[in-house]
Amino acid sequence: xxxxxxxxxxxxxxxxxxxxxxxxxxxxxxxxxxxxxxxxxxxxxxxxxxxxxxxxxxxxxxxxxxxxxxxxxxxxxxxxxxxxxxxxxxxxxxxxx
Amino acid sequence: xxxxxxxxxxxxxxxxxxxxxxxxxxxxxxxxxxxxxxxxxxxxxxxxxxxxxxxxxxxxxxxxxxxxxxxxxxxxxxxxxxxxxxxxxxxxxxxxxxxxxxxxxxxxxxxxxxxxxxxxxxxxxxxxxxxxxxxxxxxxxxxxxxxxxxxxxxxxxxxxxxxxxxxxxxxxxxxxxxxxxxxxxxxxxxxxxxxxxxxxxxxxxxxxxxxxxxxxxxxxxxxxxxxxxxxxxxxxxxxxxxxxxxxxxxxxxxxxxxxxxxxxxxxxxxxxxxxxxxxxxxxxxxxxxxxxxxxxxxxxxxxxxxxxxxxxxxxxxxxxxxxxxxxxxxxxxxxxxxxxxxxxxxxxxxxxxxxxxxxxxxxxxxx
Numbered sequence: 214x215x216x217x218x219x220x221x222x223x224x225x226x227x228x229x230x231x232x233x234x235x236x237x238x239x240x241x242x243x244x245x246x247x248x249x250x251x252x253x254x255x256x257x258x259x260x261x262x263x264x265x266x267x268x269x270x271x272x273x274x275x276x277x278x279x280x281x282x283x284x285x286x287x288x289x290x291x292x293x294x295x296x297x298x299x300x301x302x303x304x305x306x307x308x309x310x
Numbered sequence: 311x312x313x314x315x316x317x318x319x320x321x322x323x324x325x326x327x328x329x330x331x332x333x334x335x336x337x338x339x340x341x342x343x344x345x346x347x348x349x350x351x352x353x354x355x356x357x358x359x360x361x362x363x364x365x366x367x368x369x370x371x372x373x374x375x376x377x378x379x380x381x382x383x384x385x386x387x388x389x390x391x392x393x394x395x396x397x398x399x400x401x402x403x404x405x406x407x408x409x410x411x412x413x414x415x416x417x418x419x420x421x422x423x424x425x426x427x428x429x430x431x432x433x434x435x436x437x438x439x440x441x442x443x444x445x446x447x448x449x450x451x452x453x454x455x456x457x458x459x460x461x462x463x464x465x466x467x468x469x470x471x472x473x474x475x476x477x478x479x480x481x482x483x484x485x486x487x488x489x490x491x492x493x494x495x496x497x498x499x500x501x502x503x504x505x506x507x508x509x510x511x512x513x514x515x516x517x518x519x520x521x522x523x524x525x526x527x528x529x530x531x532x533x534x535x536x537x538x539x540x541x542x543x544x545x546x547x548x549x550x551x552x553x554x555x556x557x558x559x560x561x562x563x564x565x566x567x568x569x570x571x572x573x574x575x576x577x578x579x580x581x582x583x584x585x586x587x588x589x590x591x592x593x594x595x596x597x598x599x600x601x602x603x604x605x606x607x608x609x610x611x612x613x614x615x616x617x618x619x620x621x622x623x624x625x626x627x628x629x630x631x632x633x634x635x636x637x638x639x640x641x642x643x644x645x646x647x648x649x650x651x652x653x654x655x656x657x658x659x660x661x662x663x664x665x666x667x668x669x670x671x672x673x674x675x676x677x
Contacts, residue, residue: 230419230457230485234392238316238364245366245394247419247459247486250318304485304528 218271219290225273225297225309226266233261246305260296264306270294314553315600317590318367320360320393321557322353323568324381325373329402331437332425333666334463334498334505337373338572342671345561350380352582354387356558359586361391365556371398373560382411389416396421396459401447402440409447413454420451421459421488426467427474435467437668448482459486464515464537465498465505466656472515476522476532484530489519491537494652495569495624497669504666506656512540539649543614544621544637551599551623556590564589566596569624573633599623608636608643 227233232245242258244251253261256277263273274290281289300306326341338344348356357368368388375381376399388395397412398421409420424444425435432441451458460479462468468475472489479487491512492498492505507515519534526532538545548555548567557565562580565571571578578595590596599620602610609615620626621637629638630645638645 229455232392232394232418234366234394236364236366239313243366245418247394247396247421247457248367250366250394301528304531310528 219294221270221309223308223310224266224269225264225301225306227261227264228305228307231305244300244305246303256292257296260293264297266308270297270309315590316364317360317554317556318365319369319555320357320365320367321369321371321555321568322356322375322384323371323373323557323559324353324375324378324384325560327377328372328374328400328669329377329438330374330400330440331668331670332435332463332497333437333501333668334465334492335669336493336496336498336568337669338496338569339500344559347378347560348558348562348582350383352562353380353384356581356586357384357388357391357393359581360556361393363556363587363590366392366394368393368395369398370395374400374402376400376402376404376408382408382415385412385417386415394418398461399423399447400436400440401444404447404450406450409450410454413456417456419457419459419485421461422448422451423461423463424475424478425462427471427478431468445482448484452483457485458483459488460484461488461490464489464491464507466507466511466660467505469507469511469515472518476518479530480526486531486533487522488533488535489515490533490535493622493625494537494539495622495628496572497667499628501666502652503655503659504664506537506539506652508657508660509540509653511660512537538622538625538637538639539653541639542641544618544625544639546618547622547625547637550619552590552596553600553619556586564593564596566599567624570595573623573627575633604634606634606636608640612642 230246234243236243242253244253274293277289278286297306297309301309325347326337395417396419397417401422422444426432429441433439448458462475494502498505516534519532523532552566557568558581562582563571563578564581565578576595576598579589579593605620609620621640623633626635626637627633629648636643638649
């Protein structure tokens with residue numbers, strides 16, 4: 214992964230059980246699913262919004278790299294993978310292992 | 311905005327009526343003595359007030375919420391308020407058509423209870439023929455692509471079926487499997503001798519559930535809730551009194567938990583008489599056990615009170631007679647002997663058939 218690319222062809226998207234909603238009280242987005250939810254950081258929110266089932270992980274990372282020029286693509290890719298892995302472990306995204 | 315006391319979940323107990331008679335029902339004993347159910351418009355207003363307070367999850371429960379013929383209107387409003395709405399049901403009485411309408415109106419998920427992995431035993435525990443219908447309903451839920459939670463309340467007569475229960479949940483494509491040991495309050499406390507499993511039963515079940523959790527990670531969430539009679543520390547009941555949950559019961563009482571009104575000397579307000587935000591922030595009942603000032607010394611001198619909030623107030627009262635005591639489930643509680651003796655009773659009566667009393671509207675079975 215020297216160039217920061219995963220080569221993964223999967224296109225992650227939120228699972229059917231997940232709803233994303235804005236929380237007026239905190240200004241953060243919430244990822245809601247049965248019985249509980251996650252409060253998303255700004256970066257996490259950006260990633261989740263890009264998980265439409267149309268982009269690969271590499272495309273998501275490249276998109277984010279355009280607006281976060283201070284962070285390397287390698288780092289961004291790693292962060293995106295870590296985050297999606299955590300969501301996939303809870304069954305909150307499909308198309309990512 | 312201070313998030314220390316913010317309700318995220320509204321538990322709407324729409325009715326205490328139910329076609330089933332489970333002996334561990336979470337409704338209060340003698341629920342038939344309660345007042346009339348609040349009407350549709352009141353519920354719609356409560357949802358709106360709850361959302362304004364910060365609530366994002368709505369549990370429609372009971373009794374059996376399907377017995378309310380205004381469920382469609384409630385789901386529609388909840389969806390418009392962007393509440394994540396979960397229907398908690400026995401699956402009866404329901405048609406595929408009605409469930410499809412709920413889905414179209416924006417219902418987010420469905421939780422169906424199953425009493426055992428097979429029809430005979432499940433129907434015996436439920437006190438009514440229901441198992442086959444539950445299977446059908448769970449298949450409907452899956453076919454509508456609604457997230458499905460299969461819930462099983464565990465006790466000594468069904469806890470040895472963990473493998474079969476997991477297999478059943480996989481067969482009906484559940485997204486979540488809740489293997490929740492009975493909490494010994496209300497009906498379950500009344501039936502404790504007939505329900506409390508042994509430590510060996512709990513440990514065996516826990517091990518099997520953990521393996522299934524690993525195997526199914528990402529596909530089906532497997533949740534195992536230990537009976538707090540077998541945990542070293544008490545549960546952070548409701549994540550702390552008046553911190554994260556509001557229960558509104560069928561007659562409109564706003565409560566920190568579904569049995570708070572069984573505690574003596576507390577005053578709770580009715581949503582027909584007082585705005586929900588006012589009740590949440592300012593009512594005596596919600597403020598009674600917030601913060602540290604009420605804590606017994608055992609808890610005050612223990613670091614864990616920031617995690618468990620002293621445990622369950624209802625358990626403290628119903629087991630020790632003192633609602634302000636440390637939860638007796640805690641090994642540091644001076645009353646912990648009461649829990650230990652219940653455990654040894656369970657161990658001595660292991661394998662001996664014991665009849666439980668079904669829930670009835672009178673509060674006491676006449677059978």
